[in-house]
Amino acid sequence: MNLWIYSLTLIAIKVSILIQYLRIFPVRCFQKSCFLLLGVVVAYGAWTVVGNIFLCSPMTYFWDKSIEAGHCMDRLVLWFANAGVHITQDIIILLLPMPLIRTLQISNTEKRGLLVMFGLGVR
Numbered sequence: 001m002n003l004w005i006y007s008l009t010l011i012a013i014k015v016s017i018l019i020q021y022l023r024i025f026p027v028r029c030f031q032k033s034c035f036l037l038l039g040v041v042v043a044y045g046a047w048t049v050v051g052n053i054f055l056c057s058p059m060t061y062f063w064d065k066s067i068e069a070g071h072c073m074d075r076l077v078l079w080f081a082n083a084g085v086h087i088t089q090d091i092i093i094l095l096l097p098m099p100l101i102r103t104l105q106i107s108n109t110e111k112r113g114l115l116v117m118f119g120l121g122v123r
Helices: 003-024 028-053 075-095 098-102 108-120
Strands: none
Touching: 003 028, 003 075, 028 075, 098 108
């Protein structure tokens, strides 16, 4: 099970979305928020990758339970905690550009269209 690869993929997707936000919205306050969220995503992602790699001691105990004196952290608790943090990050990333979209000088129909596009992740 390559959980660290899954975690790395999640981080890469979130970082790419936030970098795209930085290109689209040149508002200073918004960019500060993006950089802050980028830092949180990268820091938590690094911890998740390292945590998944060293989930068991020794690492081979993850696959081979016959190793004596091997142990693993409680995987279920770790996975649910990670899922909760990732879902929270996803919601924040989704909602981050919404206030800027509302202030655009375009029709309400176009605003709704943009909100739907951002909500669906369309680029």
